[in-house]
Amino acid sequence: MSISGKIAVVTGASSGIGAIYAARLAQRGYDLLLVARRGERLHSLATQLEQNFAIKAATRVADLENEADLTALATTLAEDPAIAVLVNNAGIARLNPVAEVSPQDSLAQIALNITALTRLTHAVLPAFKARNEGVIINIASALSLHALPISAVYSGTKGFVLNFSRGLQQELANTGVRVQVVLPAATATDLWDAAGVPLATLPKEAVMATEHLVDAAMAGFDMGESVTLPSLADNALWERFDTARAELFAAMQTGQPAPRLLKL
Numbered sequence: 280m281s282i283s284g285k286i287a288v289v290t291g292a293s294s295g296i297g298a299i300y301a302a303r304l305a306q307r308g309y310d311l312l313l314v315a316r317r318g319e320r321l322h323s324l325a326t327q328l329e330q331n332f333a334i335k336a337a338t339r340v341a342d343l344e345n346e347a348d349l350t351a352l353a354t355t356l357a358e359d360p361a362i363a364v365l366v367n368n369a370g371i372a373r374l375n376p377v378a379e380v381s382p383q384d385s386l387a388q389i390a391l392n393i394t395a396l397t398r399l400t401h402a403v404l405p406a407f408k409a410r411n412e413g414v415i416i417n418i419a420s421a422l423s424l425h426a427l428p429i430s431a432v433y434s435g436t437k438g439f440v441l442n443f444s445r446g447l448q449q450e451l452a453n454t455g456v457r458v459q460v461v462l463p464a465a466t467a468t469d470l471w472d473a474a475g476v477p478l479a480t481l482p483k484e485a486v487m488a489t490e491h492l493v494d495a496a497m498a499g500f501d502m503g504e505s506v507t508l509p510s511l512a513d514n515a516l517w518e519r520f521d522t523a524r525a526e527l528f529a530a531m532q533t534g535q536p537a538p539r540l541l542k543l
């Protein structure tokens with residue numbers, strides 16, 4: 280399949296994981312639509328990638344927490360038949376106990392990590408399904424599977440990304456549309472300082488370089504993985520977890536209160 284003239288959309292392409300996805304997709308020959316709020320950064324990345332890889336890179340300054348910006352971008356995505364890949368990467372973390380952050384901080388995480396990702400997925404899906412072709416890559420987190428005392432909201436949003444993606448994968452199982460969900464653990468980006476947990480305070484050995492993260496995630500994609508845990512050496516651990524999850528779900532379909540919960 281030729282990718283010439285096909286566009287990959289990367290949200291949150293102005294830094295971190297999104298900027299590396301943009302570079303790697305350009306290297307594969309995709310034209311790009313780079314989205315974030317910091318237009319200068321997008322523009323300089325676009326110029327550099329156009330020069331390095333002989334592709335076309337457009338930029339879109341959009342605040343994806345803003346309804347008008349989100350709707351406008353969704354309209355562009357829905358109407359452009361060249362769009363073949365959507366990387367739902369833009370995300371924020373505010374790592375503090377819920378009682379110590381403002382409701383606005385919590386709602387901003389939900390707006391970007393959940394609402395924008397869902398809205399943009401809706402935008403591309405009908406055309407992807409009609410063409411029986413297209414790729415959606417959703418950036419979740421190791422915290423999709425785990426909650427810390429400082430990550431209740433962030434973990435909640437990333438739990439959504441995981442379950443949303445897995446449901447979509449089942450809906451699209453017999454189509455040519457692929458959904459990959461990626462669960463990075465700690466990665467060396469600006470996210471941490473903005474989250475209130477300085478990157479410098481994390482154990483160095485637990486933090487992955489951003490390039491390694493994206494290259495491993497893309498290797499997972501190329502191998503046909505639908506759920507990729509880029510830092511997990513023993514993937515059998517994930518498979519056991521997922522099998523236990525399915526068994527647990529099945530075991531809950533009894534229609535009866537559990538014996539331990541019946542009044543004596």
Ligand SMILES: NC(=O)c1ccc[n+]([C@@H]2O[C@H](COP(=O)([O-])OP(=O)(O)OC[C@H]3O[C@@H](n4cnc5c(N)ncnc54)[C@H](OP(=O)(O)O)[C@@H]3O)[C@@H](O)[C@H]2O)c1
Pocket residue numbers: 290291292293294295296297314315316317318341342343344345368369370371372391418419420421462463464465466467468469470471473
């Ligand atoms: N770093 C980690 O350890 C880690 C681990 C697991 C998952 N993740 C996930 O990886 C994804 C990328 O994060 P990152 O680590 O690369 O952090 P990052 O360097 O801070 O990148 C976040 C990106 O999102 C964009 N963004 C933030 N708010 C936005 C808004 N309101 N509208 C549009 N774009 C917005 C930022 O651009 P502007 O500021 O220019 O808008 C930036 O390009 C996120 O979904 C994050 O949750 C990261």
